[in-house]
Amino acid sequence: MIWMMILSAGLAGLAVALAVRAPSERLAAVGGDHDRRDRFPRLRRLLVGRRGAPPLRLRAAAGAGLGLAVIMVGQGQVAELGALLLVPAVAVGFGVVVLTGWVETGAGRRRRHQLIMELPQALSLLGAAVGAGLPLRTATRHVAAGQSGPVADDLGRVLAEIELGRPEGEAWRDLRQDPVWAPIAVDLARSVESGTRLAEGLSRHAELARRRRQASIEVVARGVGVRSVLPLMACFVPAFILIGIVPTIASALLKVFG
Numbered sequence: 001m002i003w004m005m006i007l008s009a010g011l012a013g014l015a016v017a018l019a020v021r022a023p024s025e026r027l028a029a030v031g032g033d034h035d036r037r038d039r040f041p042r043l044r045r046l047l048v049g050r051r052g053a054p055p056l057r058l059r060a061a062a063g064a065g066l067g068l069a070v071i072m073v074g075q076g077q078v079a080e081l082g083a084l085l086l087v088p089a090v091a092v093g094f095g096v097v098v099l100t101g102w103v104e105t106g107a108g109r110r111r112r113h114q115l116i117m118e119l120p121q122a123l124s125l126l127g128a129a130v131g132a133g134l135p136l137r138t139a140t141r142h143v144a145a146g147q148s149g150p151v152a153d154d155l156g157r158v159l160a161e162i163e164l165g166r167p168e169g170e171a172w173r174d175l176r177q178d179p180v181w182a183p184i185a186v187d188l189a190r191s192v193e194s195g196t197r198l199a200e201g202l203s204r205h206a207e208l209a210r211r212r213r214q215a216s217i218e219v220v221a222r223g224v225g226v227r228s229v230l231p232l233m234a235c236f237v238p239a240f241i242l243i244g245i246v247p248t249i250a251s252a253l254l255k256v257f258g
Helices: 002-019 025-031 041-048 056-077 079-100 106-131 136-145 150-163 168-177 182-194 199-227 229-257
Strands: none
Touching (some): 106 150, 106 199, 136 150, 150 168, 168 182, 182 199
16 A cells, blocks of 8 residues: 555655746757657657647656556555556557647647648759758748748758757758658758758758649638538528528418417
8 A cells, every 4th residue: 555655645746847948948958969859759659649749748747647646546446456557557648649649739730731731832942042042941040030930940940950069951851741741851860971962952842842732721711611501501591490480380380370
């Protein structure tokens, strides 16, 4: 019983610690040891989840809390299991962290849609600046200064990593985690490291981004028609019943009982 209380207190403390973010964590993520971070890439990709998912700390705190709940409920219902309760608790906690990592939040969807809408213009400007003779780093700084929203945030993060001394190709390659940026980031990193021409590649990606934006607009337009079915049914079905069916039934009843 004592060890169960100690374990429960430890899991509760872990949940609180995971929910609190250290102030220096953002700087460490930008300029830290990336080789150490990528030692287990598959496990890290599994835990981090998709772009736009809830933060890992929040998901880990929720998993630790549910694991604690499993232990407490199991101790009350099936106390003879003892230490075996740790197995379902860990399984539940890990499952929560992994499954919620593939759920895109509303803020993540809005950010992805805004990025798709703004990226073609940013890539066109970046290609024009590079084609005019500016280095990619300088062109990125000017384009980021004239943008807002997720495009400016992503470009600013790349510039911050470069200014902290990280190789330029690796800084661009970090954007592979975003499915919108992934092919662009890979080509830019390869071009920076190999010294190939960037302007043509940026122009090609700008055209692909415009096509993707058009496709996204068409999907949204088709979705409006689907989402409008339920409100139309809620308005027209009662009106049809009141205007078409109720008078007919009332007339028939009056003739029968007239």
